[in-house]
Amino acid sequence: xxxxxxxxxxxxxxxxxxxxxxxxxxxxxxxxxxxxxxxxxxxxxxxxxxxxxxxxxxxxxxxxxxxxxxxxxxxxxxxxxxxxxxxxxxxxxxxxxxxxxxxxxxxxxxxxxxxxxxxxxxxxxxxxxxxxxxxxxxxxxxxxxxxxxxxxxxxxxxxxxxxxxxxxxxxxxxxxxxxxxxxxxxxxxxxxxxxxxxxxxxxxxxxxxxxxxxxxxxxxxxxxxxxxxxxxxxxxxxxxxxxxxxxxxxxxxxxxxxxxxxxxxxxxxxxxxxxxxxxxxxxxxxxxxxxxxxxxxxxxxxxxxxxxxxxxxxxxxxxxxxxxxxxxxxxxxxxxxxxxxxxxxxxxxxxxxxxxxxxxxxxxxxxxxxxxxxxxxxxxxxxxxxxxxxxxxxxxxxxxxxxxxxxxxxxxxxxxxxxxxxxxxxxxxxxxxxxxxxxxxxxxxxxxxxxxxxxxxxxxxxxxxxxxxxxxxxxxxxxxxxxxxxxxxxxxxxxxxxx
Numbered sequence: 001x002x003x004x005x006x007x008x009x010x011x012x013x014x015x016x017x018x019x020x021x022x023x024x025x026x027x028x029x030x031x032x033x034x035x036x037x038x039x040x041x042x043x044x045x046x047x048x049x050x051x052x053x054x055x056x057x058x059x060x061x062x063x064x065x066x067x068x069x070x071x072x073x074x075x076x077x078x079x080x081x082x083x084x085x086x087x088x089x090x091x092x093x094x095x096x097x098x099x100x101x102x103x104x105x106x107x108x109x110x111x112x113x114x115x116x117x118x119x120x121x122x123x124x125x126x127x128x129x130x131x132x133x134x135x136x137x138x139x140x141x142x143x144x145x146x147x148x149x150x151x152x153x154x155x156x157x158x159x160x161x162x163x164x165x166x167x168x169x170x171x172x173x174x175x176x177x178x179x180x181x182x183x184x185x186x187x188x189x190x191x192x193x194x195x196x197x198x199x200x201x202x203x204x205x206x207x208x209x210x211x212x213x214x215x216x217x218x219x220x221x222x223x224x225x226x227x228x229x230x231x232x233x234x235x236x237x238x239x240x241x242x243x244x245x246x247x248x249x250x251x252x253x254x255x256x257x258x259x260x261x262x263x264x265x266x267x268x269x270x271x272x273x274x275x276x277x278x279x280x281x282x283x284x285x286x287x288x289x290x291x292x293x294x295x296x297x298x299x300x301x302x303x304x305x306x307x308x309x310x311x312x313x314x315x316x317x318x319x320x321x322x323x324x325x326x327x328x329x330x331x332x333x334x335x336x337x338x339x340x341x342x343x344x345x346x347x348x349x350x351x352x353x354x355x356x357x358x359x360x361x362x363x364x365x366x367x368x369x370x371x372x373x374x375x376x377x378x379x380x381x382x383x384x385x386x387x388x389x390x391x392x393x394x395x396x397x398x399x400x401x402x403x404x405x406x407x408x409x410x411x412x413x414x415x416x417x418x419x420x421x422x423x424x425x426x427x428x429x430x431x432x433x434x435x436x437x438x439x440x441x442x443x444x445x446x447x448x449x450x451x452x453x454x455x456x457x458x459x460x461x462x463x464x465x466x467x468x469x470x471x472x473x474x475x476x477x478x479x480x481x482x483x484x485x486x487x488x489x490x491x492x493x494x495x496x497x498x499x
Contacts, residue, residue, distance in 0.1 A: 006132055006197060013193050014132055020189035021125040021132075024088060027179055027186075028121035031095075031114060032060060038172040045172070046104050055108050058227045060115040065418045066219040067119030070212060072127070072411020073270050076404055079198035080124050080131070085190060087120025092183045098176040114176075123414050127407045130398050131197075199404065211270040214259040221252030223419065229426035240430070272408060280400045281409065283467035284393055285416045287349065287460045291389035292420030294356050294456035297428040297449050298324060298382055302375070305445045309368055320372055324379040324386075331355075331387020336395065339472055345396035346469040349388050353460040356385025360453020366446025382453070389417070396470045428452045 009017075035042070035056050042056070075083050094114030101107035166174045225248030229238055238245050263269040276282050299321070306317035331352060338348040359382025366375070394413055401409040431448040432440060 006195065016189055017194050018129060018132060020186040021128050023182055023186045024084070024121040025125040027091065027183060028064065028118040031118060031179065032064070034175045038166065038175050041172045042107070046101070046107060056111055059108055059112045060118070061227065062220055062223050063112045063115030064118040065223055065415060066216045067116050068123050068411045068415045069215060069271065069408070071120040071123050072407040075124055075127060075407035077199065077268065079196065080128050080407060081190065081194055081196045084120055084124040084128065085187065087117045087124065088183055088187050089117070091117025091121060092180060095176045095179040095183070099173040123411045124407070126394065127410045130406065130410070206267055208266040208268055208270045210262050211259060211266055214255050214262060215270055218252045218255035218259060221248045221255065223422055225249035225252065226422040226426045229429065272405060275401060275405060275409065275412070278400060280467040280470060281397065283463045284397045284400065285412060286463035287353070288389055288393045288413055289416045289420035290456040290460035290463060291353070291356065291386065291393070292417045293424035293427070294360055294453040294460065295382070295386045295389070296421040296424045297452045298360065298379070300425060301428065301432065301445050301449055302379065304440055305366065305442060308440055309442045309445070320376070321379065323376040324383040327380040327383020328386050328390060331384040332391040335388040335392035339392055339395055343472050344469050345392060345472060346464065346467060349392050349396065349464050350461065352385045352388030352392065353457055353464055354385070355381055357454050357457030357461065359385055360457060361450050363446040363450040363453070366442050368442045395472065399472055400470045424452060424456065
């Protein structure tokens with residue numbers, strides 16, 4: 001057996017590489033939200049003759065999402081290092097072009113390029129962190145899951161803050177140029193310190209060009225339809241029967257349905273259908289989807305309650321949202337520790353889904369005089385429930401498939417969460433517009449968060465109940481199935497348990 005290039009890495013070198021990978025993931029998450037608060041200055045200086053500025057956010061989500069499965073699958077077939085370096089180069093090129101853009105059209109195109117690179121940063125970064133810190137290195141993986149969760153929270157919260165500060169004090173272009181020194185430092189570390197580990201066997205067969213085209217086109221249409229449905233910049237959100245929304249969704253679903261027979265005939269499929277025959281993998285994808293459907297309205301609509309109903313400033317409403325973010329970080333760490341030390345993923349994930357359902361259902365009682373202390377408790381409970389979706393589902397997903405498919409599985413998990421978030425926001429916008437056509441009220445916001453969160457939380461529970469328990473092999477765990485030990489190792493010929 002060929003020696004694993006990662007097994008003999010010195011601790012300091014491993015840590016340095018890990019922080020470079022975390023930096024890549026952080027940049028991808030940060031740039032998903034950094035533009036929002038800088039939009040007024042961008043429009044003022046660049047100009048916009050309509051609502052095309054909305055696509056500055058949407059096109060990044062679109063290209064970063066549709067490229068995720070391609071990066072994940074190709075990393076399993078050809079190795080992760082060069083793909084990550086390529087994705088980082090594209091991301092930095094797009095960032096530079098965004099900073100230099102002189103028109104809204106060029107800025108939108110540059111954001112699309114930036115998103116194409118960002119799709120690889122988070123997916124391949126997470127896959128490489130798993131390669132460097134397998135369950136056999138339990139303590140290291142727990143620390144990395146905690147740091148990764150913190151980076152995700154900072155990316156979600158820090159993006160609007162950084163965008164606003166830079167727009168006010170340094171110019172909005174620095175929201176993009178700031179990526180360059182961080183990204184170049186990460187690129188230098190990855191080039192000099194990360195070994196180039198490739199699969200033992202090169203794929204035999206033709207590239208699945210038809211599958212790639214169908215997958216990207218189908219996902220693009222679905223995400224565009226959901227983004228249009230959830231967008232309220234022009235007033236009330238579109239209805240599900242609006243020709244543009246319905247056309248995008250139906251067209252995208254038709255292309256994805258056509259993808260199935262194409263993949264069955266492909267020599268090297270971009271989307272291996274055999275993975276979906278694993279009950280546990282399919283259940284984990286569904287659970288991750290519903291976790292995001294439940295969680296995203298919390299982060300979007302609860303700040304609206306604090307600002308429009310209670311009259312707090314944007315800064316104060318951000319601080320009042322901290323219990324949710326603290327709960328997410330703490331829940332992720334506790335889940336990673338529980339999964340790796342007990343050797344089982346299912347109990348921790350079920351607990352998370354139950355807490356998320358409970359925390360969101362509490363918002364049924366939200367009123368204009370509800371104590372901020374009480375809403376903090378609800379947010380903390382919901383955050384503790386959301387935490388398992390950040391780390392536990394990823395750990396379980398990576399351990400329920402053969403190691404040769406780990407990048408594809410990681411990409412599938414990330415993609416379904418992104419689609420779940422877009423779907424959850426679209427549904428929540430429909431709910432809140434049904435309750436009120438004017439400024440959002442406490443009851444409208446509370447009902448929206450509670451209905452979307454509790455129903456999606458129960459569906460996540462149902463999906464998790466359908467999965468088989470994933471045994472995780474780690475020092476000190478009470479479960480060490482031989483097949484899982486092989487899957488947890490970094491050997492390129494490893495296989496996982498049938499799930």
